[in-house]
Amino acid sequence: MLSCKQATEWMSRRMDEELPLSRRMGLRLHLMICKGCRNFSRQMDLLRQVSRKFPHREQ
Numbered sequence: 001m002l003s004c005k006q007a008t009e010w011m012s013r014r015m016d017e018e019l020p021l022s023r024r025m026g027l028r029l030h031l032m033i034c035k036g037c038r039n040f041s042r043q044m045d046l047l048r049q050v051s052r053k054f055p056h057r058e059q
């Protein structure tokens with residue numbers, strides 16, 4: 001089973017690159033059983049929306 005450390009690492013990587021399907025599945029499974037990582041995931045989503053609204057680097 002995925003560890004919380006691994007899960008959060010993959011979640012932050014997900015902001016920059018698309019994860020392989022196997023990792024996305026593992027992550028999803030972990031989020032179903034782990035409340036802490038669910039909260040983390042929600043925060044990452046918020047961060048991502050904010051950084052989309054206010055891009056801090058030129059494309």
Ligand SMILES: [Zn+2]
Binds near residue numbers: 005030
């Ligand atoms: Zn976790």
